[in-house]
Amino acid sequence: MGKERIPEAAIRRLPVYLRVLEELSEDGVDVVSSAELAARAGFSSEQIRKDLAYFGAFGTRGVGYDPVVLSSKLKRILGLTGDVKVALVGAGNLGTALARHNLNRHKEVRISAIFDRDWDKVGKSIAGVEILPIEDLEKVIRAQGIKMAIIAVPAVEAQAVADQLMAAGVEAILNFSPAKLQSRPGTYIQSIDLMTELQALAYYTTPNSGSARLAGDEREVSEGEVSTV
């Protein structure tokens, strides 16, 4: 497939570039340098050039990129052409927030089916999409040709839901449960563990007076690379 050769981090930056390019298109901008694109997207221009180079040559050297052309190409690379339907499993607080978030942005990607195992929720709607019983998951996903799904169920239920989704033909899953999920060959699972993110965030704060944290000089040992993600 060749997909494995391109870093996930690069793939995850493409939608950020896309958003900036679409803003520029709407503003009627004809050409944008990688430096300008970088400043707006919050990455270095080297990073942007390197990321785009994975997919071929896009800009005009010394001039820049045409926002309309490049955003169209990025959409094709990402597969954001036509109507990209997503299934959401779990209509609790997180699932509800995700479904509502969906409402007014990114028309290319939309939650088209919501499932929950709680019969008190079944039949209700979030942002105009009806909550269906989890028993209908495979049938509905196959009927709609859905290939992407979001898991927003408790950790103990997450692997069973992932298995059901993969059995139904889903190829890419965004997992918001703290469970570490096993994927099948040909399926991609991206987990977002909110508490893992918080723990990483703590690194960027200064130690409290009472803490036994490593001293600053101990943390500078490495001549490591500049942050790129």
Added chain:
Amino acid sequence: MGKERIPEAAIRRLPVYLRVLEELSEDGVDVVSSAELAARAGFSSEQIRKDLAYFGAFGTRGVGYDPVVLSSKLKRILGLTGDVKVALVGAGNLGTALARHNLNRHKEVRISAIFDRDWDKVGKSIAGVEILPIEDLEKVIRAQGIKMAIIAVPAVEAQAVADQLMAAGVEAILNFSPAKLQSRPGTYIQSIDLMTELQALAYYTTPNSGSARLAGDEREVSEGEVSTV
């Protein structure tokens, strides 16, 4: 500070290693090879060795790591010693989900203050933490010595909230709004845009029959690196 030298992606992997090491400690495991740690954490052993090397030498060559010792060191590196308090701004569906998620895991990091501008919510509690009026934000954050915060408010309000948080002494922010936020020097903002994640996810699905996506061979142009994040 030296912090800039270490890739954010490496920092964000440390909590994942930490979780695996804590599980191993609980299971009474005395020593773990980087290969075993890698298999459990879902990364390559090269990746783990490289990440840990930023912070010095930890394991015994040819033997492995002591889970108790390494997890303790990772906690110190991340600053997860003592009681790490986090402020949450926004008690809507997403904020509520985040606060509940907080309940039963990671005792080192806890949401200790929740703010909302909606007076119908003020005075209620989520997971035992009372929702306070946003007007009290600076006072409470200073009183509690909070240095980390989560933004779960609508995009239009997010920058104003971030500014208030930074003015109150918050140094690291996890932003769940789709707004691109400006940080001040000495402050770190990590944004999690749910729709950006979904757009990136689309890359990992096969094209629908009707789509105008790039052909597979066009997507294999690069001899790019193996995915590391």
